[in-house]
Amino acid sequence: MNTKVKHTVKLTPKFLDVNGKRVAEAVAGDSFLTMLYRKFNMDYPKFFKMDVLCKVGFIASEILLNEEGGERFVPRADRAVILFNRNSSLNADRTFQRTIANTEEFYPSPSVFVYTLPNIVTGEIAIRNKYHGESSFILLPEKSQEAMNQAIDRAFMDGETTSVLTGWVEAVSETEYEAELELRIMNVSSPNIFKT
Amino acid sequence: MIVKKIGESIISPLGFTVEENFQSVMNGRSELRRYESLWNLPFPCFVSLIPDEILEAELARELSANVVASFRTKFEKIALLSAVKSVKQSGIDPKSERVIFILSSTKGNVELLADENLDLERVTPAHTAQRMANFFGNPNMPITVSNACISGLCAQIEAYRCLMSGQYDAAVVIGADVLSPFIVAGFQSLKALSDEQCRPFSANRRGLNLGEAAAAVVYTVADDSADGWRMLAGAVRNDANHISGPSRTGEGSYRALCSVLNDSGLTANDLACLNVHGTSTMYNDEMESIAINRAGLNAVPVNAMKGYYGHTLGAAGILETLLTMRALEDGKVPATRGFDELGVTQPVLVTSEPIDTQKRAFVKLLSGFGGCNAAASFNGYGL
Incomplete structure (x- = not known):
């Protein structure tokens, strides 16, 4: 599949890189994610309800899409959201497990349980941006650019998909996370060979 | 070129073959039952469980004792059992680099989080997928699709693309989930569960029932005239x-x-x-x-x-x-x-x-x- 990468974002607890350039660094004591939310003027209060996996995916996708420019929040179905990690929704899973660990303190919360699915982050990005296209979360036994590239190429086999917001989003705790996102765009000069 | 089914299996409370399951469905059977306090949960629930003793007997028939011992959780056991049966029926060589394994699961081994000796590495279904690929001697990195309730279709769509793109000749698609206090309490907290038989599309429907199962399908490429x-x-x-x-x-x-x-x-x-x-x-x-x-x-x-x-x-x-x-x-x-x-x-x-x-x-x-x-x-x- 003839595609090209248009814009990249790398986000860790220590720094934010956009298109390979350092844009922000964490300051001890502050939540880096909340700092970035304010720095980039993201007016989306739902952010504060999200679990850490969603926050990381949301922040990285917002910065990536601002970089792309153009009008946002227009309903479209030609953009897929395909994200990857190894540990699924482990942090939310452990949080929910603590609420049901014993019968004396049994208080399962729907607002925690709903985040115990990795594809909630792909859903949050689709909702934020009004993307009606394909959304999918794929788990790999380890981070493999080759396996991700193959899955991204396959996503373009959907006749409606012309671009994919994609990459690795892992968050195993509030302080251990990594997002490496990119926009993958189909080269206009090459027809979609899978389209029939 | 077309994508064709050549192997299948279902592991469920209604049987361990597609045929048994089909006959049960046509006879109107179900193993959905009401439990007053399953696993000491403080509410009644209406669920369908695979009985451990029947599963163990089936595992003993299909797999060696050391394999059964190493795939030790119920999730791992039913996923592997369905994979083994479907691969056997398909006749494919699972060791081939032209074969890909694709797993569909929402929560995999999540019940392990309640274990005192927690093995965190083992919780993710991606780990189970890799161990299954290793079991079959398959060299490719397995894919696990985890898109909540649509995962089983997403995994088949992924298989379809793997085959139509020419990258692989066969795909083994395995879907599995088991129930645990985690899943039942979670759905209960969402007020999504009914404590009686579920009634799809009915006026008096009150919510869903949860059930355990694994199912696997093997797809391959074939020419346009294939039946x-x-x-x-x-x-x-x-x-x-x-x-x-x-x-x-x-x-x-x-x-x-x-x-x-x-x-x-x-x-x-x-x-x-x-x-x-x-x-x-x-x-x-x-x-x-x-x-x-x-x-x-x-x-x-x-x-x-x-x-x-x-x-x-x-x-x-x-x-x-x-x-x-x-x-x-x-x-x-x-x-x-x-x-x-x-x-x-x-x-x-x-x-x-x-x-x-x-x-x-x-x-x-x-x-x-x-x-x-x-x-x-x-x-x-x-x-």
């Missing part, structure tokens, strides 16, 4: 509306249905049935009735399998596809167990009894949290 079950097309679409509530307009399901009908060249008239999600929650069934009507499929018989098995999560998309195929081979669309009086706003032809059909094409529909929806179309040639 058998073909996967024709698949699509995944998002409501872009809400993370845990279905769209009021059935947006994602409608779009997925339209895409699949368009890509496979099928019209409403070609379809023997539409096998839907039909969870028996107020919102899901209503949403599906809207999507079905918007897609112009209101004259197509609709059936749902949740009344036999409960919602089997990551297995549902594969289990329900395989049972629909098997029933159509006999010219039957199964009854929707639990359905009585239609209780959605849009007209939907829900099957209350098995019906006869000459047609062999059908569409499978699913929707899930995260606003995701999936549809896929299948057709049986020469059957």
Whole structure:
């Protein structure tokens, strides 16, 4: 599949890189994610309800899409959201497990349980941006650019998909996370060979 | 080139082969039961469980004792058992670099989080997928699709693409989930569970039932003249509306249905049935009735399998596809167990009894949290 990468974002607890350039660094004591939310003027209060996996995916996708420019929040179905990690929704899973660990303190919360699915982050990005296209979360036994590239190429086999917001989003705790996102765009000069 | 089914299996409370499961469904059987305090949970629930002793006996017949010991959780056991049976039936060489393993699961080994000696590495289904690929000696990195309740269709769509792109010659697609206090308490906290038999599309429906199952299907490429079950097309679409509530307009399901009908060249008239999600929650069934009507499929018989098995999560998309195929081979669309009086706003032809059909094409529909929806179309040639 003839595609090209248009814009990249790398986000860790220590720094934010956009298109390979350092844009922000964490300051001890502050939540880096909340700092970035304010720095980039993201007016989306739902952010504060999200679990850490969603926050990381949301922040990285917002910065990536601002970089792309153009009008946002227009309903479209030609953009897929395909994200990857190894540990699924482990942090939310452990949080929910603590609420049901014993019968004396049994208080399962729907607002925690709903985040115990990795594809909630792909859903949050689709909702934020009004993307009606394909959304999918794929788990790999380890981070493999080759396996991700193959899955991204396959996503373009959907006749409606012309671009994919994609990459690795892992968050195993509030302080251990990594997002490496990119926009993958189909080269206009090459027809979609899978389209029939 | 087409994508064709060459192997299958179902591991469920209704049997350990597709045939046993099919006969149970046609006889109206279910193992859905009410439990007053399953695993000491402080509420009653209505679920379908695979009995451990029957599972262990089946494992002993199919696998060596040291394999059974190393795949020690129920999730690992039923996933591997379904994979082994389907691979055996398909006749493929699972060691080939032209074969890919694809797993569908929502929560995998999540019950391990309650273990005192927690092995965190083992919790993710990606770990189970790798161990299964290793078991078969397969050299490729396995893919695990985890898209909530639509995972079983997403995994088949991924397989379809792996084959149609020419990258692989065969794909082993395994869907599995087991129940645990984690999952049951979670769905209960969402007020999504009914403590009585679920009633898909019925006026008096009160929520879903959960169930355990694994199901596997092996697909391969074949030439255009091949007989058998073909996967024709698949699509995944998002409501872009809400993370845990279905769209009021059935947006994602409608779009997925339209895409699949368009890509496979099928019209409403070609379809023997539409096998839907039909969870028996107020919102899901209503949403599906809207999507079905918007897609112009209101004259197509609709059936749902949740009344036999409960919602089997990551297995549902594969289990329900395989049972629909098997029933159509006999010219039957199964009854929707639990359905009585239609209780959605849009007209939907829900099957209350098995019906006869000459047609062999059908569409499978699913929707899930995260606003995701999936549809896929299948057709049986020469059957």
